[in-house]
Amino acid sequence: MTFKLKIIYNLLEIKFLKFLFKNNISKIQKIKWNYFLKKINQSPFYQSFIGGSFRNFPVLEKKDFLNNFDLINTKSIKYSDAVKVALKAENTRDFKPSIKGITVGLSTGTSGNKSVFLASENERAYWVAAVIDRVIGWSFKKRKIAFFLRANSNLYESVNSKLIDFNFFDLLIPNEINLKKLQALNPTILVAQTSMLLVIADALINKGLKINPEKIISIAEVLSKEDKHYLEKIFSKKIHQVYQCNEGFLAHTCEKGNLHFNEDLLIIEKEYIDKEKKRFFPIITDLNRTTQPVIRYKLDDIIHEKLDCQCQLKSTAIEMIEGRKDDVLKLLNINGEEVIVFPDFMRRAIVFSDDNIVNYSLTQVNENELNLFVAGEIQYFEKAKNSILEILKKLKVSNIIINYNKKLDHKKGTKLRRIKNEFKNSN
Numbered sequence: 111m112t113f114k115l116k117i118i119y120n121l122l123e124i125k126f127l128k129f130l131f132k133n134n135i136s137k138i139q140k141i142k143w144n145y146f147l148k149k150i151n152q153s154p155f156y157q158s159f160i161g162g163s164f165r166n167f168p169v170l171e172k173k174d175f176l177n178n179f180d181l182i183n184t185k186s187i188k189y190s191d192a193v194k195v196a197l198k199a200e201n202t203r204d205f206k207p208s209i210k211g212i213t214v215g216l217s218t219g220t221s222g223n224k225s226v227f228l229a230s231e232n233e234r235a236y237w238v239a240a241v242i243d244r245v246i247g248w249s250f251k252k253r254k255i256a257f258f259l260r261a262n263s264n265l266y267e268s269v270n271s272k273l274i275d276f277n278f279f280d281l282l283i284p285n286e287i288n289l290k291k292l293q294a295l296n297p298t299i300l301v302a303q304t305s306m307l308l309v310i311a312d313a314l315i316n317k318g319l320k321i322n323p324e325k326i327i328s329i330a331e332v333l334s335k336e337d338k339h340y341l342e343k344i345f346s347k348k349i350h351q352v353y354q355c356n357e358g359f360l361a362h363t364c365e366k367g368n369l370h371f372n373e374d375l376l377i378i379e380k381e382y383i384d385k386e387k388k389r390f391f392p393i394i395t396d397l398n399r400t401t402q403p404v405i406r407y408k409l410d411d412i413i414h415e416k417l418d419c420q421c422q423l424k425s426t427a428i429e430m431i432e433g434r435k436d437d438v439l440k441l442l443n444i445n446g447e448e449v450i451v452f453p454d455f456m457r458r459a460i461v462f463s464d465d466n467i468v469n470y471s472l473t474q475v476n477e478n479e480l481n482l483f484v485a486g487e488i489q490y491f492e493k494a495k496n497s498i499l500e501i502l503k504k505l506k507v508s509n510i511i512i513n514y515n516k517k518l519d520h521k522k523g524t525k526l527r528r529i530k531n532e533f534k535n536s537n
């Protein structure tokens with residue numbers, strides 16, 4: 111079967127299962143799980159778990175997943191070989207790394223450690239089908255897609271066809287060059303991370319850029335409510351979101367504008383991290399990836415569940431992706447005890463201190479020391495700072511230094527995280 115036929119076949123399967131089981135997610139999951147088990151018996155790591163129940167499979171964190179890479183994958187691919195192939199491709203920027211016919215992807219985590227992932231041709235076709243089903247939509251009209259990424263991969267270029275003109279924009283290239291190319295393309299669909307969408311929005315206002323995409327999709331970075339509202343105002347369009355990582359296509363935006371987990375493709379478990387059961391780390395099982403099975407894999411993202419979405423979907427809705435585990439600030443109170451401050455508390459303290467505050471960053475750099483940047487006049491910085499101090503006082507954290515940062519704490523080509531903890535000794 112050619113790659114394009116595989117996409118169509120998978121697209122039909124996704125739609126058929128949804129239709130057949132009328133969106134009964136647990137039924138779809140059960141059928142897919144039983145089928146999935148038959149296809150992972152080549153995984154030495156999972157062989158002994160296959161006869162038991164789902165709950166007996168171990169929950170893995172990223173480090174366990176990478177440490178057991180050689181045993182988890184079903185194609186006997188060694189981690190060292192996969193890294194070698196992926197690094198070579200990244201250095202030569204040829205973007206077509208593969209080993210034994212399997213695509214190798216590489217990503218650099220926030221802490222700098224490399225992560226390698228594998229996908230077969232059929233899995234890539236499934237991914238494309240799911241993206242067409244939930245994000246791009248099916249159309250017989252040719253559409254031009256501008257896709258901003260840190261590195262290209264044949265995973266994404268495989269979307270190219272007579273109906274879809276896929277254009278990769280390398281995030282590491284200077285903005286001016288990318289903006290010129292963007293102007294020349296004038297895409298129908300614009301896909302980029304929040305920080306790049308903000309650069310494009312600025313070019314629309316200040317640099318005479320004139321593009322009119324029908325659909326704008328934010329990926330890879332946290333999209334806060336403020337950034338979303340701001341971008342929607344500038345583009346005069348709804349900003350869609352895709353929640354996607356190496357471990358799979360996790361969630362998409364529904365008709366009401368809320369993210370929902372793709373629970374007909376994944377099993378999602380929740381590990382709650384606060385007493386109110388408001389925040390959780392998702393534990394994901396991807397029911398389609400059998401080359402490198404992703405089973406009960408715990409992500410570091412802090413998710414807030416939304417319980418009142420009015421759309422037709424029955425899958426879990428997401429109120430917001432607050433940030434990552436290592437974005438949580440860890441400060442000492444007056445008694446010398448550690449106080450955990452979730453990023454959302456700081457976000458609210460900053461943006462609610464003045465309506466004009468949109469662009470900011472806050473980084474913990476030392477024990478009880480924070481660097482704060484707020485765009486605009488100095489009074490905005492002062493307001494945000496006082497608001498942070500007030501909230502921290504309520505948490506009995508008073509011995510705190512807030513430094514004035516002249517610019518946004520963000521390195522080009524990396525993910526924008528407005529609130530983060532870079533204090534090395536914190537765990």
Ligand SMILES: [Zn+2]
Pocket residue numbers: 364365366367368370419420421422423427
């Ligand atoms: Zn919804």
